[in-house]
Amino acid sequence: MARLPTPFDTLLSLQQALDDYRTSRWMDAGVSGGGAYPPINVFRKGDDFTLVAEIPGVKKSDIDLQVKGRTVRISGVKSLDHPEEASLHRRERSAGRFDRAVSLPFEIDADRVQAEYADGMLALHLSQAEQDKPRSIAIR
Amino acid sequence: MATSQELSVPDKKELTGSEKTVPGRYFIPSTDVYETNNGLTLVMEMPGVNKDSIDVSLENDILRVEGTIDYARYRELEPVYTEYNIGHFTRSFSLSDQIDRDGIAAKLDDGVLTLTLPKSPAARPRRISIS
Numbered sequence: 445m446a447r448l449p450t451p452f453d454t455l456l457s458l459q460q461a462l463d464d465y466r467t468s469r470w471m472d473a474g475v476s477g478g479g480a481y482p483p484i485n486v487f488r489k490g491d492d493f494t495l496v497a498e499i500p501g502v503k504k505s506d507i508d509l510q511v512k513g514r515t516v517r518i519s520g521v522k523s524l525d526h527p528e529e530a531s532l533h534r535r536e537r538s539a540g541r542f543d544r545a546v547s548l549p550f551e552i553d554a555d556r557v558q559a560e561y562a563d564g565m566l567a568l569h570l571s572q573a574e575q576d577k578p579r580s581i582a583i584r
Numbered sequence: 585m586a587t588s589q590e591l592s593v594p595d596k597k598e599l600t601g602s603e604k605t606v607p608g609r610y611f612i613p614s615t616d617v618y619e620t621n622n623g624l625t626l627v628m629e630m631p632g633v634n635k636d637s638i639d640v641s642l643e644n645d646i647l648r649v650e651g652t653i654d655y656a657r658y659r660e661l662e663p664v665y666t667e668y669n670i671g672h673f674t675r676s677f678s679l680s681d682q683i684d685r686d687g688i689a690a691k692l693d694d695g696v697l698t699l700t701l702p703k704s705p706a707a708r709p710r711r712i713s714i715s
Contacts, residue, residue, distance in 0.1 A: 481591040483668035487661035494661060498668055500631040500695035522591065526618055530625065536614035537629055540591040564631035564695020 481542045482518065482566075492571045493548070500564030501537070507566065511554050516568065519543035551576035596669045608655065609671035613697075621709055623702035624683070630673040631695040638697065640690050642679070647688075649697065650674045682707035 482497040495516060499507070502522045510517040524539045526532075551573040558569040596611040613628040630638075633651035641648050651673040658670070679685075679701065687702040 480593050483593045484665075485663065485667060485670070486665040487658065488664045489660050489662065493664070498631040500629040502694060504694075524616065524627070526616070526625075526627075530618040530620045533617040533619055533624075535616050537616050537627065538591050538594075542591050563634050564629070 481544060484518075484544075484546065486548075491577070492569060495568040495570065497566045497568075498564060499542075499566055501539075502564070504561050507561065509559055509566075509568070511552055511557050511570075514549070514551055515545055515547045516552070516570075517543070517545040518566065593667070596671070598669070598671075599674060608652070609669070610674050611669065611671050612675055613649075613651070613673040615675060621703075623687075623700060626677070626697075626699040626701065628673075628675065628697045628699070629695065630697055632670070633673065633692075633695060633697075635692050638690075638692060640688075640697075640699065642685060642688065645679050645681070646676050647679050647699075647701075648674070648676045649699070651697070 482499045484495055484497045487494045487496065497518055499518075499520070499522060501524070502520055506522075507518070507520040510519075519542060521541045522539045524537060548570075553571050553573040556571055560567050560569075594614065599610040599612055613630045615629075616625075616627040618625045618627075628649060630651040632653040637652045637654070639648075639650045639652075641650075653670065653672055655670075682703055684702045684704040687700075689700045691698045691700075
C-alpha cells in the first residue's frame, strides 16, 4: 500500500545517509587536509589496495603526495590555462588549490607505496603494514 | 582568477537516449569554450583517456569527440569505496560555417583535450584604420 511521502521521510533518510557515511571507517577526513576534491575510488586486490584519484589537467609537478600511518594526503593546484584576450562562452571546469587527507582503516606500509600518474588519473598502490596484518591461529 | 572555493566534485553527467554498439557507459566531459580573435578553443576534461583512445571527427557540421577508457585495467580490482563513476566520454558540437575546417587542431595533456578551431579568414574581425 503506497502512502504519500511526508517531509519527514526525506529528512529521516537524509539523516540515515549521513549517519551511515559517518560510521563508515573508510575515508574519514584526516586532520591535515580539508575539502572534498579530488574524488577518490578505492579498489582492492587481495591484500593490496589501490587508490585512484581523478585530477584531469593537473601537471605531475603540481601534485604533492604524503603518506603517514593510516592517512593519505593528496594536495596540489589545478590551473586552467586559457589564452589571453579570450572571451569565455562556457565554463564547466573548475580550478584552484586542493588539499585532501583521507584516513584508511589500516596501517599503511609507507616503504612499499607506489604512485603513478597518467592522463589525469593518480593511482596509489598501498598495502597493509606487516605488523598490522592479522595472524592465523591454529586450533588444537 | 579562480579561487579555492571553486574546486568542486561534480557528478559525471551520463549520456542517455541513444544506444551504443560498444559496451560501457558514456559520460559528458566538462567543457570550457573560449573565443579569441583567431578562433574558438574547446577544452574538455576526459581523465583516463590517452591519445590512442581519442576519436575526433567532423561530419555534416557536427564535431564529435569520443574518448574511451581502458576497462581492462580494473579487471582484477574489486571496488571497496567509490566516489566517482568510470566510463567513456563523448560530446558533439555543431559548428558554424565560420570555422576553417582544415585548420582544426587537437592536443591531449593529462586527460584534458584542447581543440583549436580557427575562424576562416573572412570571419576574423578586421581593424579599419582611419586615413
